[in-house]
Amino acid sequence: xxxxxxxxxxxxxxxxxxxxxxxxxxxxxxxxxxxxxxxxxxxxxxxxxxxxxxxxxxxxxxxxxxxxxxxxxxxxxxxxxxxxxxxxxxxxxxxxxxxxxxxxxxxxxxxx
Amino acid sequence: xxxxxxxxxxxxxxxxxxxxxxxxxxxxxxxxxxxxxxxxxxxxxxxxxxxxxxxxxxxxxxxxxxxxxxxxxxxxxxxxxxxxxxxxxxxxxxxxxxxxxxxxxxxxxxxxxxx
Numbered sequence: 001x002x003x004x005x006x007x008x009x010x011x012x013x014x015x016x017x018x019x020x021x022x023x024x025x026x027x028x029x030x031x032x033x034x035x036x037x038x039x040x041x042x043x044x045x046x047x048x049x050x051x052x053x054x055x056x057x058x059x060x061x062x063x064x065x066x067x068x069x070x071x072x073x074x075x076x077x078x079x080x081x082x083x084x085x086x087x088x089x090x091x092x093x094x095x096x097x098x099x100x101x102x103x104x105x106x107x108x109x110x111x112x
Numbered sequence: 113x114x115x116x117x118x119x120x121x122x123x124x125x126x127x128x129x130x131x132x133x134x135x136x137x138x139x140x141x142x143x144x145x146x147x148x149x150x151x152x153x154x155x156x157x158x159x160x161x162x163x164x165x166x167x168x169x170x171x172x173x174x175x176x177x178x179x180x181x182x183x184x185x186x187x188x189x190x191x192x193x194x195x196x197x198x199x200x201x202x203x204x205x206x207x208x209x210x211x212x213x214x215x216x217x218x219x220x221x222x223x224x225x226x227x
Contacts, residue, residue, distance in 0.1 A: 001171065034215060043202050043218030044155070089155070093214065098143070098162060099170065100216060104154035 002027045002092045004103035012109045013080055021075040021106045023090035029068040031097070035075050036089040038105065044089055048075075080110045115139050116219035118203050124225045131190040133222050135203030137183075143206040144186040145216065146170075146178060148199040155202070161186055193226045200224075 003026040013019050023033070032051045036044035050057040050066045050073070057064050063076040077084050087105040094101055115138035125131050135144060146158040147170075157170030159178040167178050175197060177189045190197055203219040 032214065041221075043204075043221050044216075046215040046217060049215055091216075097214065098168075099145070099157055099160055101157075101171075102155040104152075 001094045001099075002030070002101040004090060004092060004101060006088075006090060006103040007106045008104060010107040010109055012111065015081060015110055015112050017080055019077040019080045019084070019108055019110070021088050021108065023073040023075065023103055025071050025092055028095070029071060030092045032093065033064075033066055033073050034091045034100070035062075035064060035073075036091060036102075038087045038089060044102075047088075077108070080108075082110045082112055084108060085110050116203060116205060116217065118201075118219040118222050120222060121220065122223045124227060125193050126227055127194060128192050131193050131224065131226075133188045133201055133203075133224070135186045135188070135219060137186075137205050139205075139207070140183050141205040141207050142183075144180065145204040145206075146176075146186065146188045147202045147204065148172065148197075149202060149221075150199050158188065158201075190224075193224075195226050198224060198226045 005024045032049050034049045035047045037047055038044040048064050050064045052068055061078045065074045087107045089102050089105040091100040091102045117136045119134045143162055145160040147155045149155050156172045158176050159170055161167045161180045179187045201222045204216040206216050
């Protein structure tokens with residue numbers, strides 16, 4: 001299965017700034033990569049899927065990039081708000097594409 | 113929430129007792145998953161199912177068994193609970209793989225404490 005690294009330290013930013021989270025993986029480059037949001041006491045919620053040929057994908061204030069050469073995805077939240085505070089997980093499919101491996105997540109804290 | 117419910121939502125049990133957690137979905141999704149989530153380890157796959165009576169092991173399957181006798185229910189059983197199985201358990205589904213839609217949708221979770 002994939003080995004995924006996400007920054008274990010919480011990211012603290014001020015409201016209105018852009019938050020950038022990193023997901024690095026070490027095995028084969030998959031056909032797609034996903035990002036999820038998880039709030040305390042709740043299950044993860046799917047945010048975005050980016051395919052290997054897309055390089056960049058946007059959804060409202062979210063932007064995801066996927067660099068298969070660097071084996072890295074960047075997740076950006078522009079004009080961040082306190083409501084964006086949560087843990088963000090990246091996930092990659094395992095061989096066979098029936099299951100996912102999740103990173104441990106990075107906690108984002110947006111202060112007013 | 114993709115019509116996924118989990119029961120019970122909270123359970124405290126003693127070491128050595130059997131425990132069954134239930135995941136129920138209402139939309140006939142073929143793929144269902146059981147994860148556990150622990151501090152420092154993140155989400156880890158226990159077992160998954162790709163159809164009625166079709167199941168396979170995940171990363172941390174030791175000590176767990178599953179059954180799926182009908183499409184809507186996926187049961188996770190701890191035959192003899194141990195303290196190391198204290199965790200939050202999440203069920204998930206993948207909707208409609210035929211359209212290459214691979215995202216997963218999660219239930220609300222079950223918090224299990226083994227004393």
